[in-house]
Amino acid sequence: MIELTMTEQFTLLAIGLLNSISFVLFFLDKEKAKKNKRRISEKTLFLSAFALGGVGAWVSMYAFRHKTKHLSFKLGIPLAGLLTSGVVYSLLR
Numbered sequence: 262m263i264e265l266t267m268t269e270q271f272t273l274l275a276i277g278l279l280n281s282i283s284f285v286l287f288f289l290d291k292e293k294a295k296k297n298k299r300r301i302s303e304k305t306l307f308l309s310a311f312a313l314g315g316v317g318a319w320v321s322m323y324a325f326r327h328k329t330k331h332l333s334f335k336l337g338i339p340l341a342g343l344l345t346s347g348v349v350y351s352l353l354r
Contacts, residue, residue: 269352276349280317283309287321287328294327303328307337313348315341 265273286309290301306328310318319342321327328334 263353265352273349273352276313276345279309279312279314280345282317283314284317284321287318288325291325291327303333306334307341310338310341311344313345315339315343315345318342 283306286301286306290306293300306318315338319338322329322334322338328338
């Protein structure tokens with residue numbers, strides 16, 4: 262079993278929360294798109310992904326088939342997911 266310091270535990274918890282927020286933001290934007298309502302900006306979606314919420318954004322993007330045709334999202338969100346995964350890996354190493 263991996264022993265983590267309180268700081269590492271808090272960091273992992275924060276990363277989990279950030280991924281949940283990214284996941285929800287993509288979901289909400291998809292719902293707003295369906296209803297022709299004011300959308301969440303692409304800048305906000307990318308910011309949430311690169312603020313260590315990349316895995317949540319990546320999963321949400323494909324779970325809801327949202328932004329999957331945009332090249333910037335097809336390349337940028339997986340990159341953010343890899344960044345997030347790398348940070349988590351380095352904490353658990």
